Amino acid sequence: MSITSIEDLSNEFFYEIFEYLDSCEIYQAFYNLNNRFQQLLNSSSLLFKIKLHYTESNEIMMNNYKQIFLHNKNQIYSVHLWISTDDNHIISSFTIDSSFIRLESLVFSPIEPDLLISLLPKLTHLPHLFSLTIDTWYALKDLGNIYQLIFNLPKLKYVKYTATESDDFDVTVSLPIAANDQQVSTIEYLIIDHPCAYDELYNIISYTPQLRRLKFLNLSESNVSIEVIKPMTLWNLTYLSIHNYRMTFDEFEIFIKKFYSSKLKILSFNTIVEDIAYLDANRWEEFILQNLPKLEEFYFKYNAYFEDDYETPMYFGKRDQFISPFWIERRWILQAEIEFDNLIYSIRPY
Template sequence: MNNNKRKSTFNYSYYQDIKKSNIDQQIMSIDNLSNEIFYEIFDYLDACEIYHAFSNLNHRFQQLLYSSSLLFKIELHYRTPKEIFLNNYKSLIRFHQHQIISIHLTYSINVNTIISSMIRNSLFNHLESIRLHGVSPNILSRFLKKCISLPRLFLLRIDTSNSLKDLNNIYKLVFNLPKLKSLEITAHGFNKFNIKTSLSMATAKQFSPIKSLMIDHSCTFKECSTIISYTPQLRNLSVSHLLMDDNPKKGIHLPMILSNLTYLFICEYDLDFDQFEMFIRKIDAKLQFLSFNTESEDINYLDAKRWEKLIMKYLPQLDKFYFQYHIYRDYENEYPVYRDQCDQFISSFWIDRQWLFNADIDYGFILYSIQPYEKQWYEYDSPQGMVNSSTDLSKCSQLSIRSIPGEYFDLFLTDVTRVLNMAEIYHLEITEENVFSGILVEIVDLLAELRSLKIHSLSLRVPEGLCVEKFDVFDLLEIPIQITKVYLEKMNEIEEIYFLMTLCPDLTYLKVDSINNMDIELFFRNILMNISSKYNEHFRSMCIRIPTADDKMINKLEKMINVKKLLIKYKIQRISECIYLQWN
């Protein structure tokens, strides 16, 4: 009887195991997934990888691969598994051309062979996007001729690499594509300034439906005007290497206005403001976005009042304005200096549009820029977010210093003074690592209206070869400093914090990204005790980033503050890796 009972129990357990195993197999089998799920998965995968993984599984997946609902994306870039690609792309082009929606070949290996096979099989009825890199001129021309028959080719990007200097034939073929909406042609080569595009002006029968055009190669104003004569429907235009015409006195000839153009990006090298102004007048566009980068020596580009007149009269709908004016110098030669009235770029015209002035100084250049307002670190000094939502935009001008040349430090300070000729600086960021404290004080000493300071890292040690007497830090500290917010990205030693607290007696907020593995309790204790002894009466909040921060750490800090009686009314909390401490 007992034996029978044990046998019955054993059989039931065995049955349950078998049943569970069958259920698990059903759940784990990919055959149970619907076609719709596979379509979604395949949308994130390269066609050759899909074909390699599923073409030989079973009849169901063979049918799936031939489904008209499945559209393939063929991609070849530097991360593509080359063996998988080369073993499968021919089958895709031969048997699935009607399912291919995009072909992006941005890696030049085997690209000519691949394009040649596409020329022989040209029934790509669903092909919408093509990106090519490094195709030889002859094969590229043959391929573009075949593309004329494609009914859905909307986007074309061509990077000729070093293979072409004359783009006439390429542009002629591209402008014949009947459905093309977006075109990007890149041709830098060994000398990006030797590219030629001597097209003739377009006739009405030669107009292209292109609405977005990126000219990523050198061209003169005349050549650019000729190219865009083929694109009367243009909405977006980017020209990355615009050059002055050989005979600029002839003026700018545009065969048409670009009334649909709303987005314009131009990067130019030697164009004067008169020519640029003439171009803007003649295109008569309703621009909403303008980005203009120049390396011209024409200092008139820094005339804010002239920009105001141009924008108000010819670009009244402009919403986003990005402007960069580069001055390259070698500290051995003079370069243009703007000598008009300071703070022209903080008039009501610029502030009402929230377009703000900034400057960058690096070893090789000064960069003056205008760009739309974005929230900055100094506007967030609590875990709740912004404290001051009504920021005074007239006091947002920022100077960013990328490198400080020790050998030419006096000339570097002259550069800072030249920036001040343009606008008063209220915010300073120094990205160079381990800036010597004496050098920092000399820079801050020039910026009388400074309100915030952000530095990567600080050094209290005098650099080798630097004259100590030249940087008498403690004498310099007698100057009135108005900095209220400091952001130190990397602390090497806590004495650097003490130095910054002494430098900035009006400090209200301190942010530190790394305390160099210092014990967090010791860090907070020392800082809070130093506040009491140094009388930083305005200091009210800190944000310290600790990757290992957790609630247990917060409890320990709270207990330490209470036991040591460092603060009476305070609030400490953690958000992600950041510890916020606020007190009254």
């Protein structure tokens, strides 16, 4: 059968087109076009992805989104809002409740802390909320309450929490360690994109024993030494990424032993700490063989800052240290490059 009109195309064809469009674009193009498209828009087979960026928002777009929230809430798959703090009233205008039965992903960047605190308890009734990304900027200094509310969400698998500028040390996480009889979180992927001390990290992941992937900033100081923190085994952890601003190599070794995972396959470690021991190939080899037997991929970056009046530790190790059988068999290579005022040593698979 030949196709001579858009009306001849199948519903499945239009659903495939809708996959590439934002919900607002779908509404603008097809809403009230005719009865057939009206039925398509209201069909449970169509899932809406709401994406609102502060550079694109306008009155027409907002009205379209409000119509979707009002009439199609059981079809909304994701709500991703990148808006300024001055426009946080937009979040307040979108009432999210248990009728959003298909909602799987939320992004609020940024969001006022008070608004977030009032919103998170309402999300506990969402049956399929698997992904949450939030950014409270520099507006909140103690993040403990936010984490407690996040851990109460029963279906989460992925969480990314950004809370400050990367060079801001004045952030704490006042969170007690999870009690043995306390319900633990279902989170498997956790990105802690804010300063975090050893003891704070320990308390956070005590709620997330099912973690598979963990990424965090080690930026803030703690009155608690890593040596006195009790060991914790993360049985499912296969990926670990650390941006290190504080740990020496000695502390890093203790850290890995404290937060042990026998299944760790990928380690990414970026440091600006001027500890030349980080470039000791023999020490890395011994450490990995003893503590990370399943490691398959190793990504390492050591940033050494230098200028005329500043002395930085330099690597003068033997060149053949990083071409021993250990490194060759794993196909891990050491590289060095100059980038502005930094000498960057990196190890990566090749």
